[in-house]
Amino acid sequence: MNVVQSTSVTSASPKAELRGPSTVNLYGESPHIEITLDDFEVYALKRLKVLRKIEQLKTMRVTSELYKLKIDESIKENLSDATIDEVSHFILRLSYCQSEELRRWFLAQETYLFQHRLKGLSKDQLAKSVRKYAQIKPIPGNEKDRLEKQLTKLSLSPGEFAASNFYAVPFQQALDLVASRQCFLSKGYAYIPESKVMSILVSKFRTELSRELVLLSNANSFSSEDPEAERVYPLLKNLSNCMVNHDSEDHQGVSTGLTAATADGMAVHMPLCMRQLQDGLKADKKLKHWGRLQYGLFLKGAGMSMEDALLFFQRHFSIVTGEKFQKEYAYGIRHMYGKEGKRASYTPYNCSKIIMGNAPNAGDHHGCPYRHYDEQSLRSLLQRLKIGNEQDRRNILAHKSKGDFQLACQKHFEVAHPKALAHDGIMENVGNHPNAWFRASVQYRDRTAGATTVSPEKTGPMDK
Ligand code: SF4
Numbered sequence: 001m002n003v004v005q006s007t008s009v010t011s012a013s014p015k016a017e018l019r020g021p022s023t024v025n026l027y028g029e030s031p032h033i034e035i036t037l038d039d040f041e042v043y044a045l046k047r048l049k050v051l052r053k054i055e056q057l058k059t060m061r062v063t064s065e066l067y068k069l070k071i072d073e074s075i076k077e078n079l080s081d082a083t084i085d086e087v088s089h090f091i092l093r094l095s096y097c098q099s100e101e102l103r104r105w106f107l108a109q110e111t112y113l114f115q116h117r118l119k120g121l122s123k124d125q126l127a128k129s130v131r132k133y134a135q136i137k138p139i140p141g142n143e144k145d146r147l148e149k150q151l152t153k154l155s156l157s158p159g160e161f162a163a164s165n166f167y168a169v170p171f172q173q174a175l176d177l178v179a180s181r182q183c184f185l186s187k188g189y190a191y192i193p194e195s196k197v198m199s200i201l202v203s204k205f206r207t208e209l210s211r212e213l214v215l216l217s218n219a220n221s222f223s224s225e226d227p228e229a230e231r232v233y234p235l236l237k238n239l240s241n242c243m244v245n246h247d248s249e250d251h252q253g254v255s256t257g258l259t260a261a262t263a264d265g266m267a268v269h270m271p272l273c274m275r276q277l278q279d280g281l282k283a284d285k286k287l288k289h290w291g292r293l294q295y296g297l298f299l300k301g302a303g304m305s306m307e308d309a310l311l312f313f314q315r316h317f318s319i320v321t322g323e324k325f326q327k328e329y330a331y332g333i334r335h336m337y338g339k340e341g342k343r344a345s346y347t348p349y350n351c352s353k354i355i356m357g358n359a360p361n362a363g364d365h366h367g368c369p370y371r372h373y374d375e376q377s378l379r380s381l382l383q384r385l386k387i388g389n390e391q392d393r394r395n396i397l398a399h400k401s402k403g404d405f406q407l408a409c410q411k412h413f414e415v416a417h418p419k420a421l422a423h424d425g426i427m428e429n430v431g432n433h434p435n436a437w438f439r440a441s442v443q444y445r446d447r448t449a450g451a452t453t454v455s456p457e458k459t460g461p462m463d464k
Contacts, residue, residue: 024114024117024118024121024129025082025085025086025089026129026205027086027089027090027209030090031083031086031087031090033083033087035087037231037232037235040091040232040235041235041239043084043087043088043091044088044091044092044095044235044239045239046078046079046084046088047078047079047084047085047088047089047091047092048092048239049074049077049078050071050074050075050078050079050113051092051106051109051110051113052109053070053071053074054071054109054112054113054116055105055108055109055352055432056429056432057070057071058112068116068119071113071116072120075113075117089110091236091239092106092239093106093209093212093213093216094216094236095236095237095239095240096213096239096240097213097214097216097217098217098236098237098240099217099356101355101356102240102356103210103213103214103217104403105352105356106213107206107209107210107213110209111202111205111206111209114201114202114205115198115202118198118201118202119198123165123194126194126197126198127165129201130167130197130201135169135170135173136167136168136169136173136197136200136201137167137168137169138165138166138167139166139167139168139191144165144166147166147184147186147191148161150184150186150191151166151184151191151193153184154182154183154184154192154193160193164193164194164195165193165194166191166192166193166194167191167192167193167194167197168189168190168191168192169189169190169192169197169200170188170189170190171183171185171188171189171190173190173200173203173204174190174192174196174200176199176203177190177192177196177200178190182196183196256269256302256303256438256439256442257303257442258299258302258303258304258308259304259305259308260304260308260309260311260312260315263278263299263304263312264278264282266442267279268441269438269441269442269445270298270434270437270438270441271409271412271413271434271437271438272368272369272370272381272385272409272412273294273354273366273367273368273369273434274294274295274298274434274438275385276365276369276381277291277294277295277298277365277366278295279365280365281295281316281365282316284363284365285316285317285318285319286316286317286319286320287365288363288364288365288366290357290358290360290364290366290367291364291365291366292313292329292332292333293332293336293349293366294349294354294366294367295366296309296313296332296333296336297336297346297347297348297349298348298349298434298435298438299312300336300337300346300348301347301348301435302348302435302438302439306333306334306337306339309333309336309337310330310333310334313325313329313333314329314330317329348433348434348435349434350432350433350434351368351405351406351409351431351432351433351434352432354366354367354368354371354434355368355370355371355405355406359372360372368405368409369381370399370400370405370406370408370409371405375397375400375401378397378400379393379397382396382397382412387412387415387416388412388415388416392411392415395411395415396408396411396412396415399411406431406432407431409430409431409437410427410430410431413427413430413431413437413440413441414427416441417440417441417444419444419448420440420444423443423444423447426440426443426444426447427440428440
């Protein structure tokens with residue numbers, strides 16, 4: 001891919017033009033295409049919108065129909081053009097190969113997208129798609145008939161056997177199916193029914209993309225002497241920041257009543273990351289740089305005014321003199337609100353940014369406990385805060401151990417707000433943004449007012 005400076009016409013990849021919407025793209029080769037810097041960014045942002053939508057929907061409790069509908073809408077709006085689809089995939093590979101966290105995020109969302117598209121294909125379209133993977137071959141009807149006895153043993157009823165197409169795949173690509181005896185083996189090939197093809201394709205897609213990302217990250221040295229790299233590198237860097245900076249959650253019209261005076265008492269409505277910062281602030285009577293930034297922006301997003309933020313931090317930074325506070329810390333708080341420096345304003349960090357950001361060192365309180373604490377520390381913390389019962393905590397930790405940090409956080413919300421699922425839409429974005437968690441908790445309190453008493457001494461807003 002060649003990036004040109006001008007805003008002139010780009011030439012589409014011939015391969016992309018040929019590929020109709022009826023097959024999925026396996027992104028085997030990067031396109032040979034000239035593209036303007038403007039389009040480079042626009043294409044990548046379009047794909048990011050789709051990937052972020054996938055990430056967002058995964059943590060929301062939506063029906064599979066709604067899930068499909070929303071992703072289809074997003075794909076139609078952003079990636080219906082085959083060239084944009086292909087080019088944007090390769091741009092984001094370059095951008096998201098740069099760290100393990102970014103690779104993991106990109107791989108997870110791309111695999112979902114691939115799987116989603118596969119599910120939307122008809123039988124013929126699926127057969128056409130797998131032909132691209134030369135080693136997965138549909139077997140002809142006469143071979144199917146010849147192998148009927150062996151193939152019907154794959155737990156297929158006679159009706160299912162008659163209706164299904166079968167494929168032959170090198171057995172190394174179907175090791176799971178071989179291990180669970182869900183295929184018929186002959187001469188180095190595994191014979192599988194169509195219903196299993198999808199899982200093989202998805203796993204192959206995932207493995208290949210994962211390998212490509214690692215190779216790319218090893219080869220990805222941007223020389224400052226290469227003028228093209230110099231133009232593109234800041235864009236690539238910015239694109240990976242886009243993902244983590246995109247959500248500028250604020251209090252979104254929900255009056256949270258957060259002020260310097262109420263903040264301590266309202267900590268019960270904060271997600272674990274922010275409660276740790278609040279507790280750390282109280283214990284240490286100060287917060288280090290990343291903690292001030294993470295917590296300060298969260299408070300701003302939750303509706304605290306700049307004047308109140310100055311008051312709040314000054315009161316808590318009781319080990320520094322008023323003069324030192326004004327000199328060393330007040331500027332940073334005004335800066336967060338866009339009142340100092342060049343940048344207009346800073347947005348609160350979303351979960352992805354916190355999870356992928358700097359891990360806390362000793363004495364730090366920033367980060368995401370679900371991501372950055374080991375299992376034992378997290379278990380003790382949940383216990384100390386009396387979040388749910390033993391089984392609830394096990395359920396939360398099960399998500400953590402699978403690397404589903406945001407789902408663990410969402411589970412925490414459900415446990416602390418037992419009737420939340422009955423309140424339509426209240427949990428929107430919980431698990432994606434700390435400010436959404438806080439807003440939802442305050443809304444829950446307001447909606448259930450009278451039924452539940454919130455006490456600042458209690459450790460969770462609605463702890464059982
Ligand atoms: Fe905070 Fe998000 Fe981690 Fe929850 S998942 S603790 S809201 S960073």
